[in-house]
Amino acid sequence: MLTKRIIPCLDIKDGRTVKGVNFVELRDAGDPVQLGRIYAEQGADELVFLDITATVEKRKTLVELVTKVAQTVNIPFTVGGGISSVDDVKALLQAGADKISVNSSAVKNPDIIDEMAAEFGSQCIVVAIDTKNLDGVDFVHTHGGRKPTIKVTQEWAKEVMERGAGEILLTSMDHDGTKAGFANDITSEISSALSIPVIASGGAGNMQHFRDVFTAGKADAALAASIFHFKEIPIPALKAYLKKEGVPIRI
Amino acid sequence: MKVAVIKYNAGNVRSVLYAMERLGADAELTDDWETIRKADKVIFPGQGEAATAMKYLKARKLDELIKSLQQPFLGICLGLQLLCDYSEEKDTSCLGIFPIQVKKFPAREKVPHIGWNLLENPADTPLLKEIGDEPYAYYVHSYYAELHPEYTIAKTHYMLDFSALLHRDNFYAMQAHPEKSSVTGDRILKNFLAL
Numbered sequence: 196m197l198t199k200r201i202i203p204c205l206d207i208k209d210g211r212t213v214k215g216v217n218f219v220e221l222r223d224a225g226d227p228v229q230l231g232r233i234y235a236e237q238g239a240d241e242l243v244f245l246d247i248t249a250t251v252e253k254r255k256t257l258v259e260l261v262t263k264v265a266q267t268v269n270i271p272f273t274v275g276g277g278i279s280s281v282d283d284v285k286a287l288l289q290a291g292a293d294k295i296s297v298n299s300s301a302v303k304n305p306d307i308i309d310e311m312a313a314e315f316g317s318q319c320i321v322v323a324i325d326t327k328n329l330d331g332v333d334f335v336h337t338h339g340g341r342k343p344t345i346k347v348t349q350e351w352a353k354e355v356m357e358r359g360a361g362e363i364l365l366t367s368m369d370h371d372g373t374k375a376g377f378a379n380d381i382t383s384e385i386s387s388a389l390s391i392p393v394i395a396s397g398g399a400g401n402m403q404h405f406r407d408v409f410t411a412g413k414a415d416a417a418l419a420a421s422i423f424h425f426k427e428i429p430i431p432a433l434k435a436y437l438k439k440e441g442v443p444i445r446i
Numbered sequence: 447m448k449v450a451v452i453k454y455n456a457g458n459v460r461s462v463l464y465a466m467e468r469l470g471a472d473a474e475l476t477d478d479w480e481t482i483r484k485a486d487k488v489i490f491p492g493q494g495e496a497a498t499a500m501k502y503l504k505a506r507k508l509d510e511l512i513k514s515l516q517q518p519f520l521g522i523c524l525g526l527q528l529l530c531d532y533s534e535e536k537d538t539s540c541l542g543i544f545p546i547q548v549k550k551f552p553a554r555e556k557v558p559h560i561g562w563n564l565l566e567n568p569a570d571t572p573l574l575k576e577i578g579d580e581p582y583a584y585y586v587h588s589y590y591a592e593l594h595p596e597y598t599i600a601k602t603h604y605m606l607d608f609s610a611l612l613h614r615d616n617f618y619a620m621q622a623h624p625e626k627s628s629v630t631g632d633r634i635l636k637n638f639l640a641l
Contacts, residue, residue: 196563198561199561200562240561265460265464269468269627269629269632270626271623291460316494316495318493390553390557392560415560445562
């Protein structure tokens with residue numbers, strides 16, 4: 196049976212992890228390669244590296260990092276953050292990334308989804324969507340959720356699938372950072388309406404939240420950052436819990 | 447130990463090379479006939495589309511070379527599909543090592559089949575020794591090889607049962623990505639290198 200995926204997300208700046216991490220096993224808490232390896236050993240199903248570097252040196256540093264991760268880690272990983280062209284994607288995939296994710300650049304120029312999917316195949320194109328509810332309507336936001344757009348989230352999700360996205364990473368800005376649980380309603384709505392997997396993100400605070408997003412939220416995968424980094428929820432304990440709760444999970 | 451990784455227009459080859467490096471094998475990406483023929487082991491990776499891949503292989507006569515190889519040979523993902531008789535993907539005639547049809551998953555559930563799934567009923571064969579009680583592997587594919595009574599050595603279930611691994615003579619093939627399948631994948635690759 197196909198299992199639900201648990202995905203830790205690492206924020207990267209200038210080749211280093213940004214948010215503090217609290218791992219005694221780590222000699223260098225800022226080293227994304229070591230952190231990725233530890234997560235893989237603990238049973239993470241995939242990894243996401245989100246690059247927030249804003250300098251011109253960005254691409255070179257990121258490609259170097261992706262190469263090191265690919266050499267070290269034996270599970271799939273996605274790279275996102277500021278990717279806006281077919282050339283960006285090519286460099287990252289050639290360095291060993293399994294998938295890339297696009298967000299603001301796809302909103303600005305939706306045709307790049309078609310171009311990237313045609314060139315590299317849908318299986319490696321993840322479209323990240325940041326959504327926020329305004330007066331009862333879900334709108335796509337960009338720039339880390341700060342800028343609202345006129346796109347309705349459910350419509351945009353369908354459009355990116357039709358343009359060739361292989362997966363959707365759906366982050367609820369209303370839930371992100373609250374630790375009050377994932378946005379199960381909109382996740383379920385989009386996951387049921389689409390024929391591609393949906394990764395839920397934003398709001399994970401305890402193990403029940405993961406169970407709920409996989410059952411009520413119908414998510415195919417769940418992504419979180421700080422609760423894993425600070426060991427509030429160790430991955431092996433989370434997976435054991437989910438298995439006990441009847442969620443199909445890889446142990 | 448020299449491992450030739452066949453170079454053709456397929457994605458995801460870098461990860462296979464890195465996995466070989468981690469396991470201490472000397473792997474080279476090549477489309478040179480002699481290098482491939484002389485290698486101790488040959489890996490046929492894959493990700494992409496069947497018709498384009500077959501066209502590329504035929505143009506370089508790599509199809510004939512592959513069929514003539516005698517050393518342990520491992521097809522991965524699209525590599526498995528290309529070793530079968532025929533693929534529904536763009537109505538493609540393939541290499542025919544395995545007398546098996548490759549079909550598209552029905553649209554009842556999400557396609558592609560992406561994620562970790564169980565290798566079931568593993569045969570008692572050197573490639574699959576010590577893979578544990580619940581061996582999970584990482585899949586990304588929209589087409590699957592049907593089961594074969596003789597050549598299927600493990601199956602996986604997604605909507606239906608399909609061939610997870612195949613074996614005939616020196617030819618082995620795996621639909622999932624061993625290079626991305628954590629300890630299970632490492633074990634299978636190690637077993638392959640030890641054949």
